[in-house]
Amino acid sequence: MPNVVIVGATGAVGQEFLKILTERRFPVDELRLLATKRSAGKRISWQGREMTVEEATHDSFKGMDIALFAGGSSSTEFARSAVAGGATVIDNSSAFRLDPDVPLVVPEVNPEDIRWHKGIIANPNCSTILMVVALKPIYDLAGIRRVVVSTYQAVSGAGREGIEELENQLKAWAEGADSVSRVFPYQIAFNLIPRIDVFQEGDYTKEEWKMVKETQKIFHAPGMRVTATTVRVPVLRSHSEALNVETEKKVSVAEVRAALSKAPGIVVVDDPGRDRYPMPLDCADTDQVSVGRIREDFTVEAGFNLWLAGDQIRKGAATNAVQIAELLLK
Ligand code: 2RA
Numbered sequence: 001m002p003n004v005v006i007v008g009a010t011g012a013v014g015q016e017f018l019k020i021l022t023e024r025r026f027p028v029d030e031l032r033l034l035a036t037k038r039s040a041g042k043r044i045s046w047q048g049r050e051m052t053v054e055e056a057t058h059d060s061f062k063g064m065d066i067a068l069f070a071g072g073s074s075s076t077e078f079a080r081s082a083v084a085g086g087a088t089v090i091d092n093s094s095a096f097r098l099d100p101d102v103p104l105v106v107p108e109v110n111p112e113d114i115r116w117h118k119g120i121i122a123n124p125n126c127s128t129i130l131m132v133v134a135l136k137p138i139y140d141l142a143g144i145r146r147v148v149v150s151t152y153q154a155v156s157g158a159g160r161e162g163i164e165e166l167e168n169q170l171k172a173w174a175e176g177a178d179s180v181s182r183v184f185p186y187q188i189a190f191n192l193i194p195r196i197d198v199f200q201e202g203d204y205t206k207e208e209w210k211m212v213k214e215t216q217k218i219f220h221a222p223g224m225r226v227t228a229t230t231v232r233v234p235v236l237r238s239h240s241e242a243l244n245v246e247t248e249k250k251v252s253v254a255e256v257r258a259a260l261s262k263a264p265g266i267v268v269v270d271d272p273g274r275d276r277y278p279m280p281l282d283c284a285d286t287d288q289v290s291v292g293r294i295r296e297d298f299t300v301e302a303g304f305n306l307w308l309a310g311d312q313i314r315k316g317a318a319t320n321a322v323q324i325a326e327l328l329l330k
Contacts, residue, residue: 126316
């Protein structure tokens with residue numbers, strides 16, 4: 001059984017790693033929990049084992065087989081040391097995602113890419129993962145010419161602090177107190193913020209560029225046209241996305257629905273007659289991407305509109321990483 005180390009064990013994704021390793025009965029011999037100096041010393045109990053979180057150092061990885069990095073700056077600092085220590089790194093940060101020497105993997109889409117890893121395998125951005133799981137069966141069925149995506153991203157995408165900020169702002173509102181914004185640039189309670197991460201080229205945000213470039217890399221389709229608008233919404237957990245997909249070949253809505261229904265990692269929730277469609281509240285704590293509102297786009301030769309929702313801490317981060325670890329063991 002492999003020795004596993006979790007870097008960032010006390011954060012939202014790190015805690016989810018622990019739950020998912022148990023749920024998926026991932027075989028673990030030794031488990032080591034690492035975090036920054038601030039969180040070192042915390043006690044965590046997992047599967048009857050009592051563990052103390054240690055401060056991550058360059059020497060923390062000796063004897064470890066798999067290193068799950070939850071994200072953040074520790075990846076840039078320690079991922080290479082983990083590889084040097086003998087571990088295969090599965091990294092949830094954006095540090096290595098576009099590195100041509102690092103595969104960027106979603107097991108439902110491009111599992112074969114793990115074969116060429118050189119020590120680090122990158123986990124894509126959460127909104128990218130949810131989108132490409134839904135695009136894959138459409139890509140296989142009809143080819144994809146262009147995607148226009150708008151996201152509705154939960155505050156937990158910004159970690160535990162994002163959740164606390166929304167909760168505190170709601171409490172402050174109920175008490176008639178002033179709202180404090182530290183994590184997000186403006187009040188998020190009762191608001192929408194159409195800016196996630198920093199502004200970059202062309203006034204697109206880094207989050208929007210991630211959706212474009214990571215999708216092209218995952219599909220090995222540098223010419224695939226993807227354009228995104230990413231928005232933070234006052235939802236605690238699970239991201240949602242509205243997709244307009246133009247296909248190469250004309251296929252019917254029934255064919256698209258059938259392809260999505262058969263695809264791994266997807267549940268189709270699409271019954272207008274019964275008022276059924278995916279919603280973030282229904283997706284919390286699940287691993288599947290829920291897809292619905294599937295409609296022909298009558299304004300183009302061949303295309304569809306659809307709506308998806310998925311738990312971005314699980315399938316958008318921790319579950320996807322553990323699935324990659326499972327592929328490594330096969
Ligand atoms: C967010 N996509 O929701 C980011 C987290 N990786 O902020």
